Amino acid sequence: MIHVLFVCTGNTCRSPMAEAILRKRCGENIEVKSAGIFAGEGTPASPNTAQVLQEKGMECQHSSSLLTQDLIEWATCILTMTSHHKQAILYSFPQSGDKVFTLKEYVDGSGDVSDPFGGPIEIYRETYAELEPLIEQVLSKLK
Template identity: 85%
Template sequence: MIHVLFVCTGNTCRSPMAEVILRNKSGENIEVKSAGIFAGNGSPASANTAQVLQENGMECQHSSSILTQDHIEWATYIFTMTSHHKQAILHSFPEAHDKVFTLKEYVDGNGDVSDPFGGPVEIYRETYAELEPLIDQVLSKLKR
């Protein structure tokens, strides 16, 4: 079983969106969670995140959580939305060095996934359009 953890800042926009996309595409051999570097525990996904996922036929039952040692130990792979998130994880959890990547780095690219936080729903749609092909590429690599 492969355990994938997506990490962003507040765990209400990008990482839950990535979590739901991968969960809907992955099948039985991959478990998916998400967390945030500076998240509060128990917040739902943002309304625009839930709306965009619903527009794409996906349900979003999400409760935010702050990144913990348990997440690090559980994960086979940790995919961050930005290089800042990756560096923050490596600073707090240096033992995760071999399994933490930015999402774009893992799929042979570079750069960060744009943050839609606080923007109109159109920005969230753009983030979804950015995330979906990245998740497809991750899934392809994980199935090899």
């Protein structure tokens, strides 16, 4: 079983979106979760995240989680939205170095996934459009 953990800042926009996309496409041999390096526990996904996922035919029953040692240990692969997130994880959990990548780095690219937080719905749609092909590449790489 492969365990994929997506990480962003507050676990209300990008990482829940990435989690939902992969969950919809992955088979039974992949489990997926998301967390935030500065997340409050139990916060729902942002309304715009929920709306974009609903527009794409995905239910959004998300509840935010703070990144913990248990989640680090659970994960086979940790994919962050930015290099800052990756560095924060490596600083707090140095033993995780061999399984932490930025999402774009993991699929042989570079750069960060844009943050839609606080923006209009169009920005969330753009972030979804940015994430979707990256998640497809992740899925191809994991299989």
